[in-house]
Amino acid sequence: MVLQKSFLDKIRQVARDFFEQPAEEKRRHAKGVEEFEGYGADPVPAEGQSLDWSDRLFLDVYPEDRRKHKFWPENPKSFRKVLEEYTSRMQILTELVSKAMAKSLNLEADCFLNQFGERAALQARFNYYSRCQRPDLVLGLKAHADGSGYTIILQDDVEGLQIFKDERWITAPSISDALLVLMGDQMEIMTNGIFKSPVHRVLTSSEKERISVAVFYTPEPNKEIGPEEGLVNEERPKIYKKVKDYAGVHWEYYQQGKRALHVAKV
């Protein structure tokens, strides 16, 4: 078994222990205002956008030579080891999931893995949504779609994640021994629009805090990705073009509270 419940509990526990430390301890791993990696909130968003009600830690976890250890918590003591272990499990899982998705579309099993490339990135975002007095006024995480290939989300037993479908918000079940695989924009491009990258958001709660760990699996930088040829035909012409370094473009739009997928449209 790739992931046992006891191990999922461990990663949640080190996340909780990290966030529940005094601010000074967490700030030792603080990111710069414009930086992506490290502890702390996103840069102040564009005018008219609100800040998220959350505490977060963002780390590059794979390839290993991309790890910047100054951002990796030293406390709790087991944080690094547990995250390293979680990363190895995520590698196994992304391979399995990528192959299963290819097969489900009658494609050659390795086709998505080849597009992602050997140095495809795994990045972990630890989210801690503390209790909020006015959940009616603020979101834990504003509405967005992920710029990844796809994202593997570990939740605890508190609901909060919502997915926008058929013009309404649907609350994702919070099954604490399950992982949720959410398509990002780049899988929508690679599947020529068959798999959809959904807009999602996180609500706040006045009763319970919530923890999640999102692992973004993103194609190797500088590698072009595009719709699989096997998914393009006369009835289903190409709706996306080839793109490179989409995640960067996505980030620019994200900060303005906008989607980026249109830049890849034919």
Ligand SMILES: O=C(O)CCC(=O)C(=O)O
């Ligand atoms: O907290 C969650 O369940 C989702 C987090 C998420 O969507 C993200 O980090 O991009």
Ligand SMILES: [Fe+2]
């Ligand atoms: Fe997301």
